Amino acid sequence: QQQVRQSPQSLTVWEGETAILNCSYEDSTFDYFPWYHQFPGESPALLIAIRPVSNKKEDGRFTIFFNKREKKFSLHIADSQPGDSATYFCAATYNRIFFGDGTQLVVKP
Amino acid sequence: GPKVLQIPSHQIIDMGQMVTLNCDPVSNHLYFYWYKQILGQQMEFLVNFYNGKVMEKSKLFKDQFSVERPDGSYFTLKIQPTALEDSAVYFCASSFQGAQDTQYFGPGTRLLVL
Structure with missing residues (x-):
């Protein structure tokens, strides 16, 4: 059973729009939810993360919205820029980390 | 920021x-x-x-896989x-604390088995 589900698989937005990436999880014991981004040919890097005591976490143009009851969380990228084009992985952890399948984001100028 | 190195880049x-894949983690990471x-x-x-031990492994970690970090040197993945x-x-990847801490990833080793 896949522990973390991510959608959409790919997303294309225009520069300036808000990109919304979604994740859901199965296990209620998960207690840390990071988002990583990965540019082609590079390694993943932490973008932003949230713990379930909060329902929102902001860092500049990046915001995580967290719904503990529904076991869902999303990443909103406001004012999307072409440089944001990358693959975004959500994840959930307790003793180990489970990654979603990734969303390939393309921001068109 | 903190850097994790991996050798080789391609194999x-x-x-x-x-094959042995080598990782040089961030110096104070555990x-x-x-x-x-x-x-x-x-x-x-x-x-x-x-702490010198495998804590958890997935079903992808076959019997042919092994890891070690002898004497605090490279953290290695061996496939044989x-x-x-x-x-x-x-x-x-490495982190100072466990799974809830930020993991810093190396650049990856691209392995091709013919």
Whole structure:
């Protein structure tokens, strides 16, 4: 059973729009939810993360919205820029980390 | 920021041979991880390692896989013997604390098994 589900698989937005990436999880014991981004040919890097005591976490143009009851969380990228084009992985952890399948984001100028 | 190094960056070997992937984690980090990523796909957890021991491993961590960090040097992933399906990018990561701490990833080793 896949522990973390991510959608959409790919997303294309225009520069300036808000990109919304979604994740859901199965296990209620998960207690840390990071988002990583990965540019082609590079390694993943932490973008932003949230713990379930909060329902929102902001860092500049990046915001995580967290719904503990529904076991869902999303990443909103406001004012999307072409440089944001990358693959975004959500994840959930307790003793180990489970990654979603990734969303390939393309921001068109 | 903190850097994790991986050696080699690329490796091509024949099926059945042994390969050792090397990771130089962030110097004060205590937890170490290996992940496997097939081109364009999800990153999949293989194993985590702490205090000289495997803490947890996934079903992808076959019997042919082993990890160690002798005398605080490189954290290594050894595959013996290799199989065609082992072809992937292997990422090493490290963190100061456990899974809830930021993991810093290395650049990956691209392994091709022929």
